[in-house]
Amino acid sequence: xxxxxxxxxxxxxxxxxxxxxxxxxxxxxxxxxxxxxxxxxxxxxxxxxxxxxxxxxxxxxxxxxxxxxxxxxxxxxxxxxxxxxxxxxxxxxxxxxxxxxxxxxxxxxxxxxxxxx
Amino acid sequence: xxxxxxxxxxxxxxxxxxxxxxxxxxxxxxxxxxxxxxxxxxxxxxxxxxxxxxxxxxxxxxxxxxxxxxxxxxxxxxxxxxxxxxxxxxxxxxxxxxxxxxxxxxxxxxxxxxxxxxxxxxxxxxxxxxxxxxxxxxxxxxxxxxxxxxxxxxxxxxxxxxxxxxxxxxxxxxxxxxxxxxxxxxxxxxxxxxxxxxxxxxxxxxxxxxxxxxxxxxxx
Numbered sequence: 001x002x003x004x005x006x007x008x009x010x011x012x013x014x015x016x017x018x019x020x021x022x023x024x025x026x027x028x029x030x031x032x033x034x035x036x037x038x039x040x041x042x043x044x045x046x047x048x049x050x051x052x053x054x055x056x057x058x059x060x061x062x063x064x065x066x067x068x069x070x071x072x073x074x075x076x077x078x079x080x081x082x083x084x085x086x087x088x089x090x091x092x093x094x095x096x097x098x099x100x101x102x103x104x105x106x107x108x109x110x111x112x113x114x115x116x117x
Numbered sequence: 118x119x120x121x122x123x124x125x126x127x128x129x130x131x132x133x134x135x136x137x138x139x140x141x142x143x144x145x146x147x148x149x150x151x152x153x154x155x156x157x158x159x160x161x162x163x164x165x166x167x168x169x170x171x172x173x174x175x176x177x178x179x180x181x182x183x184x185x186x187x188x189x190x191x192x193x194x195x196x197x198x199x200x201x202x203x204x205x206x207x208x209x210x211x212x213x214x215x216x217x218x219x220x221x222x223x224x225x226x227x228x229x230x231x232x233x234x235x236x237x238x239x240x241x242x243x244x245x246x247x248x249x250x251x252x253x254x255x256x257x258x259x260x261x262x263x264x265x266x267x268x269x270x271x272x273x274x275x276x277x278x279x280x281x282x283x284x285x286x287x288x289x290x291x292x293x294x295x296x297x298x299x300x301x302x303x304x305x306x307x308x309x310x311x312x313x314x315x316x317x318x319x320x321x322x323x324x325x326x327x328x329x330x331x332x333x334x335x336x337x
Contacts, residue, residue: 002240049295100304
């Protein structure tokens with residue numbers, strides 16, 4: 001349940017950005033998380049909503065977006081996204097190589113944008 | 118009003134982790150973040166490694182546990198410097214905890230600092246603690262599909278230690294399959310099968326530590 005610490009870190013960033021932009025109210029914040037980052041979006045929602053209760057952020061909506069896993073083939077350097085259930089064997093769409101590709105995206109955890117008043 | 122942010126949510130943790138990494142670099146300390154499920158053998162492996170390399174290196178351990186100091190007492194019995202962090206239910210160590218712990222230790226003569234993370238294959242993988250390398254222990258009784266089920270921790274690890282190989286005759290664990298999954302998600306991962314209990318296979322792991330300590334001392 002590290003979503004609680006992730007939610008705390010998210011709120012700290014939101015508060016900094018609001019202060020910088022002289023915003024009073026947070027309407028919406030959007031984050032993106034990689035397919036293989038260890039995030040359970042529902043748990044993050046729960047943690048975020050619990051932490052903002054009875055604070056100036058109360059009522060804000062958290063949007064989460066999953067970033068697909070993208071790898072680069074070790075043989076032919078083609079970038080491709082393995083299918084959801086295809087993690088076990090990631091066959092290169094161009095040359096068919098199966099193992100040892102390099103992960104290019106799918107591990108990130110970012111605050112993308114906020115809507116404030 | 119719309120604000121474009123594009124900030125890493127764990128930037129605060131990463132910032133302290135970078136400061137720690139710089140401090141450890143200046144002192145020439147190799148720092149290992151050791152992760153696994155509960156009961157995979159982190160403490161048992163450390164006991165063996167601390168004992169067998171005691172004449173070669175000065176080693177210290179930061180012990181992360183939800184509760185109790187049982188593991189810290191086992192480590193202290195090897196003569197190594199040890200500091201206990203109780204996370205009081207927290208599922209992982211973060212860089213500020215390591216910063217506080219390191220401040221209480223005398224690390225000037227230390228060659229290797231092991232950070233024994235809280236037993237958990239999910240949460241610790243997200244949080245850097247100033248380490249050179251994350252290392253995951255997977256014991257063969259846990260099943261060979263773990264790299265597939267918990268991809269991040271294997272994607273982030275430099276070394277995978279497959280522990281409890283003495284139990285291989287009794288469990289359906291396919292070493293090649295587990296290794297294949299791990300390499301699938303991490304082409305650079307080095308894999309050492311070993312048994313902390315019998316001592317079998319420890320030497321290649323210790324050679325790896327010797328090589329990395331040497332590299333660290335040269336400032337690479």
